[in-house]
Amino acid sequence: MDLMTLKNAIDTGGRIVCLLGMNVSSDAGCFDYRDSDNAYAIETNYGYSPEEIFSASFYNTRPRLFFEYYHKEILNKLGEPCEAMYTLKRLEDRQKVTAVITRSIYGLPRRAGIRNYVEMHGSVYENKCPHCGEMYDIEYMKEAKGVPFCRKCGAVVRPQIVLDGEMIPNGKITQSAYEVERADTLLVLGCSLRSTLAKNAVRYFDGSRIILINEEEDYSDNIADLVFTGRPRDILPKIEN
Numbered sequence: 001m002d003l004m005t006l007k008n009a010i011d012t013g014g015r016i017v018c019l020l021g022m023n024v025s026s027d028a029g030c031f032d033y034r035d036s037d038n039a040y041a042i043e044t045n046y047g048y049s050p051e052e053i054f055s056a057s058f059y060n061t062r063p064r065l066f067f068e069y070y071h072k073e074i075l076n077k078l079g080e081p082c083e084a085m086y087t088l089k090r091l092e093d094r095q096k097v098t099a100v101i102t103r104s105i106y107g108l109p110r111r112a113g114i115r116n117y118v119e120m121h122g123s124v125y126e127n128k129c130p131h132c133g134e135m136y137d138i139e140y141m142k143e144a145k146g147v148p149f150c151r152k153c154g155a156v157v158r159p160q161i162v163l164d165g166e167m168i169p170n171g172k173i174t175q176s177a178y179e180v181e182r183a184d185t186l187l188v189l190g191c192s193l194r195s196t197l198a199k200n201a202v203r204y205f206d207g208s209r210i211i212l213i214n215e216e217e218d219y220s221d222n223i224a225d226l227v228f229t230g231r232p233r234d235i236l237p238k239i240e241n
């Protein structure tokens with residue numbers, strides 16, 4: 001597909017909802033536990049797989065090791081929003097993109113200045129004391145040595161992210177379904193249409209066109225109306241040229 005086709009599809013796309021996949025997140029330099037080198041290093045250093053550590057049962061039973069991992073691997077490797085994110089922000093300013101939905105926890109949309117986003121799995125930028133409800137920013141979590149405790153009541157401050165074994169909050173499911181149902185175009189960036197993010201969204205989508213930009217080709221690509229093979233950060237900004 002050529003870039004003019006993409007530009008036209010965006011210009012005539014009506015209400016566009018963007019799904020931001022995990023490949024955008026790893027391309028932006030955010031820690032990617034799916035990377036086999038990373039997974040191996042984590043197993044070697046911690047004695048557990050990333051999936052085991054990032055689970056509710058692990059968090060509850062081994063908070064010290066959980067927060068060691070959280071500090072070193074997650075908070076140290078937050079990445080930076082790439083140019084595609086800023087293109088999305090400008091498309092939102094032009095009222096083309098109406099919402100960005102992601103399962104990434106690294107807060108890329110908010111850091112790019114995007115206003116309407118749904119972080120299905122929460123964000124490292126939101127932290128809360130489960131006991132008294134006091135909220136904490138990411139700086140507080142970065143500065144905490146070891147387990148972060150609430151200044152007010154001393155309970156352990158919990159990053160507002162969904163760990164393995166936990167449910168996605170109903171509000172987020174409702175909000176993302178609401179946005180997708182009203183969309184004319186789904187713009188899928190950096191994940192296949194087989195990914196959980198895309199599969200869930202496509203179920204609610206009643207619009208006319210699905211645009212996919214992803215580096216890896218997949219048999220599910222044929223669900224999309226327009227497919228662009230490559231990295232979203234390389235392709236999407238070009239529509240502004």
Ligand SMILES: [Zn+2]
Pocket residue numbers: 129130131132133134150151152153154155
């Ligand atoms: Zn508290």
